[in-house]
Amino acid sequence: MQGQSQQQAYDRGITIFSPDGRLYQVEYAREAVKRGTASVGVRTPDGVVLAANRQVSSPLMERSSVEKLHKADDHVGVASAGHVADARQLVDLARRRAQGEQLRYGQQIDVETLTRSITDHIQEYTQTGGARPFGVALLVGGVDDGEPRLFETDPSGTDYEWQAAAIGSNRDAIQGYLEAEYRADLDVDAGIELALRALSEPEDETVEAESVDVATITNDDQGYRSVPAEDLESIVAEIDAGGDDD
Numbered sequence: 001m002q003g004q005s006q007q008q009a010y011d012r013g014i015t016i017f018s019p020d021g022r023l024y025q026v027e028y029a030r031e032a033v034k035r036g037t038a039s040v041g042v043r044t045p046d047g048v049v050l051a052a053n054r055q056v057s058s059p060l061m062e063r064s065s066v067e068k069l070h071k072a073d074d075h076v077g078v079a080s081a082g083h084v085a086d087a088r089q090l091v092d093l094a095r096r097r098a099q100g101e102q103l104r105y106g107q108q109i110d111v112e113t114l115t116r117s118i119t120d121h122i123q124e125y126t127q128t129g130g131a132r133p134f135g136v137a138l139l140v141g142g143v144d145d146g147e148p149r150l151f152e153t154d155p156s157g158t159d160y161e162w163q164a165a166a167i168g169s170n171r172d173a174i175q176g177y178l179e180a181e182y183r184a185d186l187d188v189d190a191g192i193e194l195a196l197r198a199l200s201e202p203e204d205e206t207v208e209a210e211s212v213d214v215a216t217i218t219n220d221d222q223g224y225r226s227v228p229a230e231d232l233e234s235i236v237a238e239i240d241a242g243g244d245d246d
Contacts, residue, residue, distance in 0.1 A: 015129055025133055026126055029082075029155035032135030036081035038168035039068060040198050041139040042182070042191040043150040047218030048141030049188060050079040051195035053168075054213050069213045073098040074223040075108055075142045077215050081168030082136030082155075090118055090138060090153075111142035111149040115159050123157025137167040146219045164194070170202040177201040188216055192227065193235050200239050207240075209233040 014025045039052040052068035070078045070087075072094040080087035097117045101109035118138065125131050138153040152160045152167060164182045166174035177198045186194065192214055200207040214227040 014125075014132060015127055023126060023156075026156050029133040029135045030137075033082040033137040033155065033167060034169060034171065036083070036136070036168045037068070038166060038170055038174055038199055039079035039081045039139055040164070040166050040174060040178070040195045041079060041141050041150045041152075041162065042164045042178070042186070042195050043141070043148050043162070044186045044188055044191045045148070045184075046188045046220075047143060047191075047216055048077070048148045048150050049191035049195050049214065049216050050077050050139060050141050051192070051199060051212060051214045052079050052081075053199055053207070054211055056211075063210065069215045069226070071215075071224045072114065072140070073102075073108060073142070075144075075217060076111055076114060077141050077217050077224050079139040079141075079167075079215075080136055083134075084136075086134045086136040087138065090121070090134060090136065093121055094118055094140075110144050111140060111151065112144070112161075114142075115140045115151040115153065119153050119157045119159045122153060122155065126155075126157055139165060139167060142217050143219045143223075148217070148219065164198075166198065173202045174198045188218060192216070192232075193239075196232070196235055197239055207236055209236045212236075 011024045037053040037055050042049040050069055054063060054066045054068050056063055056066055068080055070091045072078050072091060078091050094114055097114055098109045122134050125133050133155045140151045142149055150162050152162055152165050164178040166178060181194060196207055209229045209232040214232060217224050
């Protein structure tokens with residue numbers, strides 16, 4: 001009984017390490033991320049592609065109310081997997097941080113600096129009593145002075161930079177596909193196709209134009225742009241037909 005009581009103490013206390021150096025609540029937050037629908041980011045020389053499955057629980061639900069991709073600034077986009085409400089809080093934080101940089105210094109915030117601001121905030125909730133970690137992971141993509149950048153945030157408050165990355169359900173299968181098919185010389189259109197193919201890689205997943213969100217952040221004047229569903233239909237049709245990769 002004593003051992004079980006100690007286990008429960010480590011399990012419930014966010015500020016208590018277990019004897020083997022684990023924070024169980026952070027690990028549970030990672031499990032919450034795995035339960036969220038998948039999101040993918042692909043970095044190309046011309047910009048970053050963000051794509052996300054947007055599943056709804058009922059045919060009566062408006063798909064537009066399910067938000068997976070967010071514009072943080074003209075040059076930064078965010079994709080999420082996990083608890084939607086947690087994602088919104090972090091996106092709002094990112095927007096305030098980006099606006100503050102613009103107002104204070106008259107310039108756009110660096111993507112890496114913005115990501116670090118988010119992860120610093122996330123990390124605070126891994127050592128604060130009476131709180132819980134954020135049950136969400138983010139892909140933060142953007143362009144710094146013409147250079148595309150792509151970062152992933154973790155519920156522990158750690159950030160990683162990627163060329164292509166997946167978060168959410170079926171991450172291992174999707175990430176494996178990206179590792180096999182990614183090329184550094186992809187253009188943005190090819191990056192969109194790769195992202196959609198990756199989302200459809202798991203055997204139990206299908207991608208439909210109306211159930212996926214895609215956004216691009218390019219190093220031209222367009223910046224952040226949501227890709228209309230009609231522009232995705234031909235790509236999705238080719239994927240459903242089993243077309244070969246280019």
